[in-house]
Amino acid sequence: MISVENIDAGYGGDMIIKNISMDIEEGQFAGLVGPNGSGKTTLLRVISAMLKPAAGKVLLNGKKIHSIKKRELARIMAVLPQDSNLPLPFTVRQITLMGRFPYLTKTGRETKTDFEIAEEAMQMADVAHLADRVVTELSGGERQRTLIAMCIAQQPKILLLDEPTSHLDIGHQLSVFNLIKKLNRQANMTVIAVLHDLNLAAEYCHRIMVIDNGLITASGRPEEVLTSEIIKKVFHANVMTVTNPTSQKPHIILTAKADQ
Amino acid sequence: MYKTSTISIYVTLTIALAAACAVSLFAGAVHIPLNEMLSSDIVRLRIARIILGIVAGAGLSVSGVIFQALLRNPLAEPYILGVSSGAGLGAALAVILGITAISTWMLPAMAFVGAVATIFLVYAIARSSNGIVPVYTLLLSGTVISAAMGSILMFIISRSSSEQLHNVMWWLLGNLQILDWELLRVVSFIVAACIAVTIFLAHNLNVITLGQEPAAHLGLNVELTKKLFFLIASLMAGATVASCGLIGFVGLIVPHTVRLIVGPDHRKLVPAAALAGAAFLIIADSFARSVIAPTEIPIGVITAFLGGPFFLILLKRKKHFSWS
Numbered sequence: 001m002i003s004v005e006n007i008d009a010g011y012g013g014d015m016i017i018k019n020i021s022m023d024i025e026e027g028q029f030a031g032l033v034g035p036n037g038s039g040k041t042t043l044l045r046v047i048s049a050m051l052k053p054a055a056g057k058v059l060l061n062g063k064k065i066h067s068i069k070k071r072e073l074a075r076i077m078a079v080l081p082q083d084s085n086l087p088l089p090f091t092v093r094q095i096t097l098m099g100r101f102p103y104l105t106k107t108g109r110e111t112k113t114d115f116e117i118a119e120e121a122m123q124m125a126d127v128a129h130l131a132d133r134v135v136t137e138l139s140g141g142e143r144q145r146t147l148i149a150m151c152i153a154q155q156p157k158i159l160l161l162d163e164p165t166s167h168l169d170i171g172h173q174l175s176v177f178n179l180i181k182k183l184n185r186q187a188n189m190t191v192i193a194v195l196h197d198l199n200l201a202a203e204y205c206h207r208i209m210v211i212d213n214g215l216i217t218a219s220g221r222p223e224e225v226l227t228s229e230i231i232k233k234v235f236h237a238n239v240m241t242v243t244n245p246t247s248q249k250p251h252i253i254l255t256a257k258a259d260q
Numbered sequence: 261m262y263k264t265s266t267i268s269i270y271v272t273l274t275i276a277l278a279a280a281c282a283v284s285l286f287a288g289a290v291h292i293p294l295n296e297m298l299s300s301d302i303v304r305l306r307i308a309r310i311i312l313g314i315v316a317g318a319g320l321s322v323s324g325v326i327f328q329a330l331l332r333n334p335l336a337e338p339y340i341l342g343v344s345s346g347a348g349l350g351a352a353l354a355v356i357l358g359i360t361a362i363s364t365w366m367l368p369a370m371a372f373v374g375a376v377a378t379i380f381l382v383y384a385i386a387r388s389s390n391g392i393v394p395v396y397t398l399l400l401s402g403t404v405i406s407a408a409m410g411s412i413l414m415f416i417i418s419r420s421s422s423e424q425l426h427n428v429m430w431w432l433l434g435n436l437q438i439l440d441w442e443l444l445r446v447v448s449f450i451v452a453a454c455i456a457v458t459i460f461l462a463h464n465l466n467v468i469t470l471g472q473e474p475a476a477h478l479g480l481n482v483e484l485t486k487k488l489f490f491l492i493a494s495l496m497a498g499a500t501v502a503s504c505g506l507i508g509f510v511g512l513i514v515p516h517t518v519r520l521i522v523g524p525d526h527r528k529l530v531p532a533a534a535l536a537g538a539a540f541l542i543i544a545d546s547f548a549r550s551v552i553a554p555t556e557i558p559i560g561v562i563t564a565f566l567g568g569p570f571f572l573i574l575l576k577r578k579k580h581f582s583w584s
Contacts, residue, residue, distance in 0.1 A: 050473060074479030081474040087332045088469050088524040091262070101467050102479035108463030108527065154478070 001026040001190055002047065002065075002158065007056035009046045015054060016042045017214040026157075029184045029191045031205035033198060035235055039214040040194045041162055047192065048079050048160050060158075074102035077158040078151035080144075089134040092127050092146045093118065099153025118153050125149035125179060141172030148179060152187075159183065161193040165200070173197075177204050202226050202249045210234055226250045262523035269522055273535035280542040281310050287546035308444055309436045313545050314538040315444075316436065316504050319451035319496040321518075321537025322458055322530055324511030326493035329465045329526065330486060331395055338497035338511035341382050341402035343375045345409035347501040350374020352416045352428045360427075364440050367431065368447075368502040374409075375498030381405055383490065393486065395472075433558035434505035436545050443503060450499040454492045455534055462526040465489065469524070507541070509563045513571045514540055520574055540567070 002024040010016040017039040024030050032040040045051040047058055049065045058065040060076065068076075078099070086095065099121065100114040110118075122128040125145045135143055144164065151159060161180070165173040181204055183189045195201040201208055202222040210218040210225055212234045218225045228241045231252065244251040285306055323338035331340070339345075354360050354370035382405050386398040417428060438444050458465075464485050467475045476482045500507070514537040515529070522528045544562040551557055 048477065050476065070476065070481060071479035074477060077477075079474070079477040081471060081477075086470065087334075088329075089519075090466075090469075090524050094466075094523070094525060098467055098470065098478060101463070104463060108461070 001028075001061060002192075003059045004043075004047065005056050005059065007043070007046055007053045007058065009042055009051055009053040009056075015214065017046070017211070019056070020211075020214075020216055021056075022209060022216065022219065024190060024192060026190055027184070027188050029181070029204060029206045030193070031201040031208045032192070032194045032211055033196075033201050033208055034211035038211045038234075040211045043211065044160055044162055044192065044194050048077065049073060071102045074154060074156075076156055077160065078154040078156035079160045080151055080162070080164055081147055082162045086135045086143065089136045091132050091134055092122065092138070092149070093131040095135055095146050096122050096127075096131075096149040096153050099150040102154065114153075117155065118149075121149045121152035124152055124182070126175070139172075141168050141175065144168065144172070144176055145179065148176070152183065156189065158190045158192070161191065163194055163196050166196055173200065180204070198226055198231070198252045202251065203244070203247055223250050226252060228252075262521075262525075264521065266522065266528050269528075269532055270535065273532060273539065277314070277535055277539040277542070280539045280546070281314075284310050284313070284542045284546045287550045305437075308438050308441065309545060310542060311448065312436045312438050312444060312504060313542040315448045315451045316500040316507065317510060317514075317537035317539070317541030318455060318534035319500045319537075320507065320511040320541075321514040321533040322455050323493040323496040323500075325515040325526065325530055325533050326458065326465065326489050327511075328515055329469050330489055330493075331399065332469055332471070333395075333399070334516070335512075337508075338493065338500075339506070339508070341398065341494070342378045342406035342409060343494060343497040343501060344506050345406045345413060346378025347371040347375035347498065348432055348506065349409050349413045349416070350377075351431050351505075352413055352420075355424050355427045355431075356416055356420055365443065368443060371431075372498050372502035375501055376494060378405060378409060379490070379494040379498070392483065430558075431505045434507040434560040435548070435556065435558060436504050436541075438503065447499045447503040451496050454496045455530070458489075458492060459527075459530050461485075461488075462530050465526040465530075466524075504559075507560050507563055509560070509567045510537055510541055510544075513567045517571060517574055 004020060004022045007020045008015050008018055020043060032043060034040045042051065046053050047065070049068070052066055060068065065073070096118040097110055097114065100110055100118065103114065104110065119128070122131055125148045127142065127145050127149050130138065130142060130146070135146055138146065159180070164180070165176050168176065177200060180191060180193070184191050193205070205222060207220065208222055208225045209216050210230060217234060218230050226241060228239050231237060231239050238255045238257065240253045240255055241250045242253060243249070285303070320338050324336070327336040327338060327340055328334060350370040350373055351367050354367045359366045382398065382402045383393065385405070386401040387393050388397070417425060420428065464480060467478050467480050468482065468485060472482050497511070515533050518533045518536050519529055522532050541559070541563070544566055545559055547566065548557045548559045548562045
C-alpha cells in the first residue's frame, strides 16, 4: 500500500533520516519506535506528505504521494493531530464533522450523509454521548477520542498517529489503543504509529520498525525486534524482556541500576 | 450547546440593526421634525454616517473574527498586526506635508496606503525562506513594526503645529463623520466584497482553527488560505481606518460576544458578527453625538466605555468563554 523508497529528509540541509526504505501492506498496524531525535516523526511527516524529502520517494498505491492533491489525499489518509489543544469552543459534533471537510462541495455545507457519517464516527470513537458538549471542557482522553472521531469521519484507508497517548493516563491509553485496533481490524484501516511506549507497541503492532540515528536498525514482528539486546543498543537502557502471559507478546521490564 | 436557531439570531440582529439606524437618524445636536426629514441636509449627513457605521462596524468585526481564527489567539483584533500604526503614520504624514489641501481624498488614501503597506511589511518580515509564515513570528513582527511606526508617528506629532496636531489627533480618535459620498461608496464596496468572500469561504476558517498541520491533513491549502484571509482582513481594517480613523474594541469584543451566542462555526459567526458589529457601532455613534451635545465625543471612547463593561458581564456569566 505504501512504499518508502530511499528517503533522505530533514530540515534546512541537515538530514535527519538517511536512505530509509520500507513497505507497509494494507491492513497492517505498523509501529515506529526509537529514541528521541532518531527521526521517527520526520519519517511520519514525509509519509503524510507534510515534508518533502531531499531524495527518494513515497508511493501510495504506486502513485507519488507528494503529487497527490491535498484534498484527494485527505480522503485516503487521516493524520491524528499531535496537539490536541483545540482553542475554540466547538462541540464534539462540530469537530467530528470537520472530518468531512475533504468531501465538502464548493458551498461548504455538510449534507445529510455527512451528518450520518459523523454520527457513526462518534459512536465508534465512543464520544456520541458527548456530541453536544464543548471540546474545551473535555478531559484529555475525551478530546483525543473526539479527534479520532474526526479522523474516522474522513473515511480514510490509512491512519497516521504520532504518539497518540503520550499525555494520557493508563486507562485512556488503553481505550485509545483498543479503538485504533478496532479500526485496524474492523474497518481494515492501515495504521502507522510513532510510539514511545515499547510495551504498547509490542501489544498492538503487527510489525515494528526501530529507527536509530536516522536509519532503520531493525524491522519485524514485536518478538523479533523488541529484544533486550536491540533495546540496549538503541536506547542505551538496561532492560529485560519477558513474555506477557496473556498475549504472548514481549514485555519490557526496566531494571534500575543498583546503588552506586 | 448553541441551541438558539441561527435564523432567529439573524432576525434578532437585523431588527436590532434597523432599530439602531432609526435611533441614530433622530439622535444628535439638532432636532429635526418628521415632516422636514426628507429635505434636510443634516439628515443626508446622518444617513451617510449610518452607512459608514454599518460598513465600519461590520468590517471591523469580521476582520477581528478572521484574525482570531488565523492566529488562534483570543486577543487578536483588526489592529494586531500594525494596521493602526501604519494608517496613523500615513494620515499624519498627509496632514504634516499639507497635501490634505489638494483633495479630501488625500488623508484617507495615505492612511489606507500606510495600513496596507504595514501589513505587507510585517508579512514579508515574518516569512521564512521556504515561504511559510509562522504565526508567532507574524505576531512578533507585527508588534515590532507597530512600535517602530508608532515612534515615528510620535516624532511627527511632536514636531507639528497645534492646528496640525488637532487634525491628526481628531482623526486618530476615530469618528464616523464623512463628507464625501464617493469615498463612502469606495469603502462600502471594499468591505462588502470582503465580507461576501469571507462568508463564502467561512468553512475554511473552521478547519484552520485546528492548527495549520491538521488543517492541511484535512485537505486545506493552508498557505493560500492564510494569505487570502490576511489580505481580506487587512483590506477591511485598512479601509475602515482610512475612512473613520481608529475605532478600537469593536473588532475584539463583537467577535467574542457573538461567538458566545452562536458558537465558533464561522459559517454562522461571520454573518452574525457583521450584523452585530454594525448595530453596535451605530448605537455607539448615537451616544457619541448626543451625550454632551452639541459637542461630539470621539466614538472610540464610547466603544470602549460601553463595550468594556458589557463584555465583562458576559465573561462572568457565561462559562463557555473557553479559549484554551
